[in-house]
Amino acid sequence: MQTLENVEQQWQTSVVESIINMVKAEDGDFDAIAKLSQAVSDVSSLNKIIDFLCSHPQGKRAFDERPRIGNVDLQLLHQLPENTLGYAYANHMITNNLTPLQSNFSDSNYQFLAAHLAETHDIWHIITGCDTNITGEIKLEAFYVAQLYASRFWLALLAKNLLKAVLFDIEVSSKYMDAITEGWLMAKQAKPLFGIQWNTLWETPLEDVRNSLAINNYSKIIVG
Secondary structure (H helix, E strand, O other): OOOHHHHHHHHHHHHHHHHHHHHHOOOOOHHHHHHHHHHHOOHHHHHHHHHHHHOOHHHHHHHHHOOOOOOOOHHHHOOOOOOEHHHHHHHHHHHOOOOOOOOOOOOOHHHHHHHHHHHHHHHHHHHHOOOOOHHHHHHHHHHHHHHOOOOHHHHHHHHHHHHHHHHHOHHHHHHHHHHHHHHHHHHHHOOOOOOOOHHHOOOOEHHHHHHHOOOOOHHHHOOO
């Protein structure tokens, strides 16, 4: 019979192995990302995230109502005025040859958390102004860490990127640390993004949305 200590050790070993596999994998390896997500998504930390998000009325309402973005017509959104959130999102997706991420199920708080984060990930890119290159992804990962509290997955991704810098290219370490700092500071002063019904804001000017969420770009104040 396994003891609690043995179970904990096995879980820790699984997480370490998943991070090491991510370090060895190419950036953007979705299979490795999925395995890391599965390894670090323990019930205890997920409950902490959900409790933290529900402490804000917006997050509580989201878990109660479980709103979904639904099917997104990128071509239709791309016809909106260029200053709108909808146009910016569609242009981002089309330019980068991306398809909106969707999940079919949200029958529990855990499933809704995963589904909502998946289908809004690229919208968070637009709102925060984080690029899809490696430093932009690191900046957004730091943003997630701050906004989701006990976010083992996003913290693990940051650790993976720092380990890659240690092993393969130490010269990028300053850029990575700047990106982490920028994303963390931006998230700490911003209003919560989780639970927003973005599909009601497609026609709203992007700058108005950013201003309403207190999103500021900290890259100008970071010393390189």
